[in-house]
Amino acid sequence: MRNKNKFAxxxxxxxxxxxxxxxxxxxxxxxxxxxxxxxxxxxxxDYYREVFQDxxxxxxxxxxxVIALLSSAIATLIAIFGALAIHHIRxxxxxxxxxxxNNVLIVSPDVIIGASFLILFTIxxxxxxxxxVLLSHVAFSIPIAVLMILPHLQDMSPTLTDAARDLGATxxxxxxxxxxxxxxxxxxxxxxxxxxxxxxDFAVTFFVTGxxxxxxxxxxxxxxxxxxxxxxxxxxxxxxxxxxLLVVGYYFLNRRKARPxxxxxxxxxxLGVPR
Amino acid sequence: MKQLxxxxxAILIVAFGLMFLGSRLNSAQGYTGxxxxxxxxxxxxxDPDLLDQFQEETGITVIYQTFDSNEAMLTKVEQGGTTxxxxxxxxxxxxxxxxxxxxxxxDHSKIPNLANIDExxxxxxxxPGNMYSVPYFWGTVGIIFNPEMTEGMDFSSWDSxxxxxxxxxxxxxDGAREVMGMALNSLHYSVNDTNEDHLQEAxxxxxxxxxxxxxxxxxxxxxxxxxxxxxxxxxxxGDASEIMDENDKLDYIVPEEGSNIWFDNMVIPxxxxxxxxxxxxxxxxxxxxVAAQNTEYVGYSTPNTxxxxxxxxxxxxxxRFYPPAEITDRLEVYDNLGKRMLAHYNELFLxxxxxxx
Numbered sequence: 001m002r003n004k005n006k007f008a009x010x011x012x013x014x015x016x017x018x019x020x021x022x023x024x025x026x027x028x029x030x031x032x033x034x035x036x037x038x039x040x041x042x043x044x045x046d047y048y049r050e051v052f053q054d055x056x057x058x059x060x061x062x063x064x065x066v067i068a069l070l071s072s073a074i075a076t077l078i079a080i081f082g083a084l085a086i087h088h089i090r091x092x093x094x095x096x097x098x099x100x101x102n103n104v105l106i107v108s109p110d111v112i113i114g115a116s117f118l119i120l121f122t123i124x125x126x127x128x129x130x131x132x133v134l135l136s137h138v139a140f141s142i143p144i145a146v147l148m149i150l151p152h153l154q155d156m157s158p159t160l161t162d163a164a165r166d167l168g169a170t171x172x173x174x175x176x177x178x179x180x181x182x183x184x185x186x187x188x189x190x191x192x193x194x195x196x197x198x199x200x201d202f203a204v205t206f207f208v209t210g211x212x213x214x215x216x217x218x219x220x221x222x223x224x225x226x227x228x229x230x231x232x233x234x235x236x237x238x239x240x241x242x243x244x245l246l247v248v249g250y251y252f253l254n255r256r257k258a259r260p261x262x263x264x265x266x267x268x269x270x271l272g273v274p275r
Numbered sequence: 276m277k278q279l280x281x282x283x284x285a286i287l288i289v290a291f292g293l294m295f296l297g298s299r300l301n302s303a304q305g306y307t308g309x310x311x312x313x314x315x316x317x318x319x320x321x322d323p324d325l326l327d328q329f330q331e332e333t334g335i336t337v338i339y340q341t342f343d344s345n346e347a348m349l350t351k352v353e354q355g356g357t358t359x360x361x362x363x364x365x366x367x368x369x370x371x372x373x374x375x376x377x378x379x380x381x382d383h384s385k386i387p388n389l390a391n392i393d394e395x396x397x398x399x400x401x402x403p404g405n406m407y408s409v410p411y412f413w414g415t416v417g418i419i420f421n422p423e424m425t426e427g428m429d430f431s432s433w434d435s436x437x438x439x440x441x442x443x444x445x446x447x448x449d450g451a452r453e454v455m456g457m458a459l460n461s462l463h464y465s466v467n468d469t470n471e472d473h474l475q476e477a478x479x480x481x482x483x484x485x486x487x488x489x490x491x492x493x494x495x496x497x498x499x500x501x502x503x504x505x506x507x508x509x510x511x512x513g514d515a516s517e518i519m520d521e522n523d524k525l526d527y528i529v530p531e532e533g534s535n536i537w538f539d540n541m542v543i544p545x546x547x548x549x550x551x552x553x554x555x556x557x558x559x560x561x562x563x564x565v566a567a568q569n570t571e572y573v574g575y576s577t578p579n580t581x582x583x584x585x586x587x588x589x590x591x592x593x594x595r596f597y598p599p600a601e602i603t604d605r606l607e608v609y610d611n612l613g614k615r616m617l618a619h620y621n622e623l624f625l626x627x628x629x630x631x632x
Binding site: 038055056058059062063065066069070073077118119122127128129176177180181184187188191206207210212214219221222223 | 276278279282283286287289290293294296297300301303311313318319338339340341342343347350351354357502
């Protein structure tokens with residue numbers, strides 16, 4: 001029995017090594033004064049200095065963050081009502097159709113979505129830039145957020161809303177005081193999923209950027225053609241550390257809240273795992 | 276509920292704060308004013324100091340954007356969602372853009388420095404009379420090899436690639452025109468040959484090359500060769516100079532049967548917003564000192580004669596990148612063979628790839 005456990009642990013460690021090795025490899029070489037990813041010559045912080053001096057790169061990082069935050073906030077807001085609407089549909093067939101349509105958008109290739117947006121925006125006369133990128137990111141984030149929120153709605157006992165109604169709650173009260181608090185974990189995980197999708201999306205963004213407006217994924221890709229410079233390593237390291245900080249912060253926030261009223265906390269959903 | 280609203284507000288505040296910061300940075304850099312020039316170029320294909328110099332001289336703010344393939348650039352320009360003022364496509368892409376009416380004719384009176392360009396790089400088949408384009412950089416297709424791994428083999432002829440000593444030791448770049456052209460050249464035909472017998476002969480010869488070919492790869496060929504994964508590669512001279520920067524053991528040669536010569540030229544697309552500024556920029560880039568500085572930064576071959584004279588001897592005298600006349604005379608530009616012939620080239624190249632074990 002003990003032996004079995006040991007193997008499981010080794011396996012787990014191996015999986016994490018495979019997952020994290022490339023990232024640490026990249027971080028390691030961001031300190032290389034040699035200038036390449038082959039031989040490590042000496043320690044330097046030059047590439048970090050380069051990142052902070054490159055105003056264009058910093059503007060691009062800011063663009064990326066603004067787009068990610070705004071698009072996922074808007075998408076989650078829309079997705080809440082979308083999920084509520086789908087949940088309230090009585091006809092099974094209509095509900096399944098809507099759900100399938102929602103899923104098709106998630107699995108359809110990014111390249112196709114990106115190309116369609118490009119065509120749509122040029123026909124509609126929308127200039128490529130901030131607006132076009134924001135709109136397309138909102139669009140591809142909505143189905144993901146809907147998928148995160150729906151299970152929480154389905155888990156919610158219908159008697160809860162009935163009881164609230166019986167006790168004299170208005171429609172608005174039912175929504176704000178009963179439904180929203182219950183599906184809150186879903187809303188948060190939907191938001192964070194949308195955030196990550198938006199941060200690393202290349203294919204869609206590539207088609208809809210323009211007029212000097214660019215995001216990190218697109219920028220790194222066009223730089224990579226000439227071989228990735230180590231300042232990209234440095235930037236990636238910074239972003240990775242920033243993400244870790246966010247995750248750790250999120251974890252501690254949740255733990256503090258989970259203690260007094262542990263009833264609603266659902267770890268699986270909190271971590272963004274669809275059920 | 277309260278927590279949700281708070282979280283939402285916090286996100287909005289952070290986002291708008293960042294947006295404010297971004298626009299402050301943008302205006303500090305001057306990216307928002309009306310007097311701007313948008314340049315669309317290959318990644319890392321210009322000395323950034325020159326952009327600053329141009330801004331200082333003219334007061335025009337440069338917005339610099341990059342692409343990684345002619346096809347990606349074409350899509351963006353065709354759709355017209357953005358206004359690019361100067362774009363730097365390669366020869367065949369220029370022919371295509373001309374056909375599709377995407378370019379503005381250049382006003383040669385506004386580009387006096389055009390006189391600096393070497394005669395032999397002007398008036399080529401993809402743009403007769405240089406109506407629409409001005410040479411930026413040029414180069415060749417040739418063989419890059421590792422003398423240590425090839426033990427004194429001589430690569431001055433394409434035929435040397437068929438040597439059995441190179442078994443499983445050659446990387447080919449994944450381009451139908453490049454590989455077919457190489458085979459045609461080795462048979463002393465033109466890279467633009469359309470004679471079916473000649474093409475079949477070339478395919479047969481390519482098939483005999485199969486045992487020597489380790490892989491047919493894209494842009495990663497640079498990394499693979501620099502890491503000495505194989506002794507020999509067929510590459511563009513621009514890539515060769517980058518590989519040799521990474522690994523100075525390697526050497527490059529243009530075989531004497533002839534080869535392809537390629538160009539990246541500056542053009543002004545139809546959608547340009549600042550045509551005046553675009554002409555100014557093109558003229559600026561053709562100045563001898565500017566072209567020389569840019570050549571030193573990028574490392575490709577410049578078509579600018581007075582600039583060449585300004586460059587140190589070890590660059591301008593490098594016959595690998597500035598081959599003597601007897602070689603350049605044999606170099607050919609890819610003609611636009613038309614859709615059907617191109618498809619046929621691709622088909623033959625595909626058959627070669629499938630045959631390769």
